Amino acid sequence: MELTYTQVGDYLLPNLVMDPQPEGNVGVWGRRRKRYLKERRDGTYTAMVLKGTLTQHLIDTDKAARDMMGTLLRQMAQTEGVTEELKRRDQLAWVQRINSIRSRAEEIVRHELIEV
Numbered sequence: 154m155e156l157t158y159t160q161v162g163d164y165l166l167p168n169l170v171m172d173p174q175p176e177g178n179v180g181v182w183g184r185r186r187k188r189y190l191k192e193r194r195d196g197t198y199t200a201m202v203l204k205g206t207l208t209q210h211l212i213d214t215d216k217a218a219r220d221m222m223g224t225l226l227r228q229m230a231q232t233e234g235v236t237e238e239l240k241r242r243d244q245l246a247w248v249q250r251i252n253s254i255r256s257r258a259e260e261i262v263r264h265e266l267i268e269v
Contacts, residue, residue: 183215
């Protein structure tokens, strides 16, 4: 890589261009992963920042976590009999059971994808 310079007054300033960043949004799971890396895996976090791979890693982690959450929610709800029929008959019981399932699914995702 050859550097070029621009003269500003008596100084030569390098013409630096940032590497292109990946397209996509970092969601809640990506932000949780970033916080985990920053607080618990500082070396890995710093290396990813310097290599320019952090943003793509966070986008990929967020997508994988959302997909895993969807799959877990569907499977657990089906296994535990939490159906639209239950929702129609007893909304309070349905909400309680779905919240329990969601909480357990979030813990699984956190342990499997975020805090590794």
